[in-house]
Amino acid sequence: MQPPDTKPASPSALAVECQHLTRRFGKVDALAGVSLNVRRGEFFSLLGPSGCGKTTLLRIIAGLDLPDNGELRIGGVPALRLPAWKRPVNTVFQSYALFPHLSVSENIAFGLRMKRMSSHDIARLTTSVMELTQILELAGRHPNELSGGQKQRVALARAIVNEPQVLLLDEPLGALDLKLRKELQFELHQLQQRLGITFVHVTHDQDEAMALSDRIAVMNAGRVEQLGTPEELYERPKTRFVAQFIGACNLLEGKFVAHTGGTVEVETPVGLLRVEVTSAGVELAEANKFSLGIRPERISLEGGAPGDNRLMGRIESIAFNGAESHYRVAVGRAEVRVTELNTGRRTLGLFAGDAVELFVPPSNIFLLES
Amino acid sequence: MADAIPQPLPKRRRIRRTVHFGEPMPPGAQTFRAAWLCGPALAWVTVFLLVPLLFVIALSFAQRGDAGEIVWRFTGENYARLLGHGALGFDPVQPLILARSLGVGLATALLCLLTGLPVAFFIASLSRRWKTVALTLVVIPFWTNLLIRTYAWQVLLAPEGWLAETLASAGLLPPGTALYPGWPAVMLAMVCDYLPFMVLPLYASVEKVDWSLIEAAEDLGASPLRAFWHAVLPQIRPGMVAGGVLVFLPATGQFVIPDLLGGAKVALLGNAVQQQFNVSRDWPFGSAIAVAALLVMCLSLWLHTRVTKGRREVALP
Numbered sequence: 001m002q003p004p005d006t007k008p009a010s011p012s013a014l015a016v017e018c019q020h021l022t023r024r025f026g027k028v029d030a031l032a033g034v035s036l037n038v039r040r041g042e043f044f045s046l047l048g049p050s051g052c053g054k055t056t057l058l059r060i061i062a063g064l065d066l067p068d069n070g071e072l073r074i075g076g077v078p079a080l081r082l083p084a085w086k087r088p089v090n091t092v093f094q095s096y097a098l099f100p101h102l103s104v105s106e107n108i109a110f111g112l113r114m115k116r117m118s119s120h121d122i123a124r125l126t127t128s129v130m131e132l133t134q135i136l137e138l139a140g141r142h143p144n145e146l147s148g149g150q151k152q153r154v155a156l157a158r159a160i161v162n163e164p165q166v167l168l169l170d171e172p173l174g175a176l177d178l179k180l181r182k183e184l185q186f187e188l189h190q191l192q193q194r195l196g197i198t199f200v201h202v203t204h205d206q207d208e209a210m211a212l213s214d215r216i217a218v219m220n221a222g223r224v225e226q227l228g229t230p231e232e233l234y235e236r237p238k239t240r241f242v243a244q245f246i247g248a249c250n251l252l253e254g255k256f257v258a259h260t261g262g263t264v265e266v267e268t269p270v271g272l273l274r275v276e277v278t279s280a281g282v283e284l285a286e287a288n289k290f291s292l293g294i295r296p297e298r299i300s301l302e303g304g305a306p307g308d309n310r311l312m313g314r315i316e317s318i319a320f321n322g323a324e325s326h327y328r329v330a331v332g333r334a335e336v337r338v339t340e341l342n343t344g345r346r347t348l349g350l351f352a353g354d355a356v357e358l359f360v361p362p363s364n365i366f367l368l369e370s
Numbered sequence: 371m372a373d374a375i376p377q378p379l380p381k382r383r384r385i386r387r388t389v390h391f392g393e394p395m396p397p398g399a400q401t402f403r404a405a406w407l408c409g410p411a412l413a414w415v416t417v418f419l420l421v422p423l424l425f426v427i428a429l430s431f432a433q434r435g436d437a438g439e440i441v442w443r444f445t446g447e448n449y450a451r452l453l454g455h456g457a458l459g460f461d462p463v464q465p466l467i468l469a470r471s472l473g474v475g476l477a478t479a480l481l482c483l484l485t486g487l488p489v490a491f492f493i494a495s496l497s498r499r500w501k502t503v504a505l506t507l508v509v510i511p512f513w514t515n516l517l518i519r520t521y522a523w524q525v526l527l528a529p530e531g532w533l534a535e536t537l538a539s540a541g542l543l544p545p546g547t548a549l550y551p552g553w554p555a556v557m558l559a560m561v562c563d564y565l566p567f568m569v570l571p572l573y574a575s576v577e578k579v580d581w582s583l584i585e586a587a588e589d590l591g592a593s594p595l596r597a598f599w600h601a602v603l604p605q606i607r608p609g610m611v612a613g614g615v616l617v618f619l620p621a622t623g624q625f626v627i628p629d630l631l632g633g634a635k636v637a638l639l640g641n642a643v644q645q646q647f648n649v650s651r652d653w654p655f656g657s658a659i660a661v662a663a664l665l666v667m668c669l670s671l672w673l674h675t676r677v678t679k680g681r682r683e684v685a686l687p
Contacts, residue, residue: 062589063588063589064585064588064589083588083593083594084585084588084589085588085589085590085591085592085593085594085597086591089589090589090590091586091589093582093585093586093589095582097580097582097583097585097586098586099583099586099587099600099601099604100580100605101604101605101607102604110587110590110592110600111590111591114587114590114591114592114596115591158590159590162590162591
């Protein structure tokens, strides 16, 4: 879209480097020492509940807020001294923040005009980005004549036309309805693949983060709880918070009993469980500062393999949800949630009140720091 | 998220019916009642505004008799004179009066805009309680008659007034200098008098400014100054235009302040009209000046509607 010579390619492989960033608002620590790196060209998400500091971090990267302490580099260059308007980043705001007095094409041209680009180049770039985001027919309209989804596309076009090193997206799809959100999620992903721009995306919607991101930083109370690919976060969550925030999870308190080879035995409210662990997991277990987590779909109600943990329980309720069924099963002193896929090849034929046997593979139980 | 799927509202037919003492009224009766209610005001406007105005317009095409009486014979001479058509070729006196008045009006509007902008931003930044206090303070001068305020300026700006004495003792002014009569005194009083007309519509606009647009502009590479220019000023343009018109119109026709503080040496539209009607006893020419002033003001109002056309909100107070 734009001749690449306007921005010298930085040798750094990291698009954004945050080191020990802190930010306090009154008595609240919005950021309590955040360090993370965003790689060049990746789709990176900051995921967390509202008030976890993810938007503050985004605003600091954008230059719209300053940290109390810490260091920030964008493309390898220290960025904290640069005001927002000199940083090689652009933002898609949650409220879109389109200029109401300008038409769609003028909105998109704004950044280029600020760079004092020639009107010929502005027209060319604006048109091509409107084609890319499929809003060419809206060029002459004003923001108050647009639907939510259209505003979203204009806000996106207005940012990417500047070819930023990093595109910051603050809950970009938050104000849209579910169907449109799914559609635009897909387009956003396609666009990122096509442009190769680094995206830093803030969201509280774990489905959205999982579907879009190469890597996710899960944030809570001003800290990064865990950073990893969607698979890592789902399969090997490190903390209770991450286990609960991403996907559903059964949490059990446990006491370390014994350690044999790659497994530890843990006494829990549902009975004695064997858990497959790494060497770090053994230390954690022996220190007795942990909880256990089991995903509901990793527990099966029939056909367990040899070596599985076997538990006896009684079904308390069944919720049929189309693709899958959710069971609540009383086991020992605890309640366990179990999800079974309705494949059609089999029906379990279970009813509330039935006694069932639960099979849990030791590899599917994870140790969480508590 | 998912639970926010909007529910379709039950369709409700809008009922067009006015309740009059509990009984529905037929539409014809509504029109009748509206006319009846508007009647007194309409009659007032017709008798005391419309008819005199038509009379003035008609008069502007009449002639002055030798003794100052009105001679009802059609002529365009009054307007020709206004445009500088004198007995001995071009006579700039009358066009100058018009130009000078427009200049005073424009200068007042501009100065009011420059001084009013910071005031409007300041008031908008206050807490709700202090906003009320500040807006009341802005309006308070209206409680005093314009004439009295203008005489007060005379006292204040006189050589023995404290302002002149303070400036003199600070060495900024030779002692015994009067700060009036003169143009600075006139403009000072004009700006003070018309500032509320500018501040109120400006404040109404500033109050509604979406400040997140400044962040958007800076994010897109605009320096703070350019962000203000491109993201904030367009938002308060309706208030600027409304305030400008509200100040420009009365300031153009103002003659009390230029007379009292300018030393009654400079002719403006207002005192030119007054002079024609009283001293010169040339009612037709006075009428022509009045009609010309009216046209100028209509033109500026038309410009105002053109500028604000197509915008949803016109910030007239």
